[in-house]
Amino acid sequence: MPARTEHDAQVLSGLIEGKREAFEIVYRRHNASMVRVASAILRNRASAEEIAQETWIAVLRNIGGFEGRSSLAGWIFTILSNKAKTRAKRDGLSVSLDTSADDSTFDDAFDGRGRWRDMPELWDEMTPERIVDGRQILACVGDAIDGLPPAQRAVLVLRGQQDLDAEEVCAILGITEGNMRVLLHRARLSLRQSLDRIGG
Amino acid sequence: MLTCRDLSHQADAFLDGELGLWKRLRIRLHLSMCEGCSRFMDQMRTTRSLLRAEADVAESGEIAGIDTILAAFHEGKQSGG
Numbered sequence: 001m002p003a004r005t006e007h008d009a010q011v012l013s014g015l016i017e018g019k020r021e022a023f024e025i026v027y028r029r030h031n032a033s034m035v036r037v038a039s040a041i042l043r044n045r046a047s048a049e050e051i052a053q054e055t056w057i058a059v060l061r062n063i064g065g066f067e068g069r070s071s072l073a074g075w076i077f078t079i080l081s082n083k084a085k086t087r088a089k090r091d092g093l094s095v096s097l098d099t100s101a102d103d104s105t106f107d108d109a110f111d112g113r114g115r116w117r118d119m120p121e122l123w124d125e126m127t128p129e130r131i132v133d134g135r136q137i138l139a140c141v142g143d144a145i146d147g148l149p150p151a152q153r154a155v156l157v158l159r160g161q162q163d164l165d166a167e168e169v170c171a172i173l174g175i176t177e178g179n180m181r182v183l184l185h186r187a188r189l190s191l192r193q194s195l196d197r198i199g200g
Numbered sequence: 201m202l203t204c205r206d207l208s209h210q211a212d213a214f215l216d217g218e219l220g221l222w223k224r225l226r227i228r229l230h231l232s233m234c235e236g237c238s239r240f241m242d243q244m245r246t247t248r249s250l251l252r253a254e255a256d257v258a259e260s261g262e263i264a265g266i267d268t269i270l271a272a273f274h275e276g277k278q279s280g281g
């Protein structure tokens with residue numbers, strides 16, 4: 001997305017100059033996802049919100065030292081996950097995400113020859129054109145994301161919503177690329193299943 | 201022969217554009233003959249668009265927390281922290 005890249009550069013310089021508008025843009029873009037990722041690590045919404053807030057203060061303080069070796073989002077989420085992991089340790093929580101992802105439930109959808117047992121539904125009610133004012137559907141998507149196992153949720157948010165590079169996601173969450181792919185796939189399948197319940 | 205189950209496992213990589221020419225062709229061929237997988241692939245596409253749309257909604261949401269953060273940041277600067 002080249003248009004966004006140029007826009008990003010403007011936002012970044014605004015952020016370095018301490019402009020409120022620039023901060024507002026970056027905050028809007030990432031804050032909800034930051035709370036989600038932090039709560040995947042901390043299993044606690046209130047602590048996650050605190051960590052997101054601490055992260056923003058650190059971002060503002062240190063933005064001058066951001067060297068653009070990763071994306072701005074990657075840099076912000078790295079700070080966030082470090083802070084969340086430190087808090088998790090302090091609170092006596094396990095820091096590593098449980099990356100096991102069981103595919104077997106989905107395999108029940110197929111018969112012994114690998115063909116669909118039941119034909120997937122046509123989602124007539126959920127064409128992309130209608131998504132725009134489909135707040136109710138989006139609320140269901142939000143609930144489905146929040147209901148995912150923590151590791152799947154974190155990967156889905158970082159890769160599927162925030163568009164971070166695969167390597168960035170792996171580094172931030174401390175998982176392998178193979179792990180990440182399985183988790184992402186599993187998360188998207190779950191989401192599809194939740195949508196199928198409301199849309200079919 | 202690519203089964204529907206095989207295709208379902210490769211759907212993500214296909215939509216992410218991560219598959220080579222030969223694998224892509226095998227999937228296209230299967231999709232052209234299989235209504236079930238065509239529907240499944242459409243569902244996966246829709247799932248992705250909805251996921252992005254959900255993120256966009258969050259972007260237009262409230263920003264009540266912003267002032268607290270800016271205040272804490274400026275306070276830290278004044279105290280030389």
Ligand SMILES: [Zn+2]
Binds near residue numbers: 203230234236238
């Ligand atoms: Zn098929």
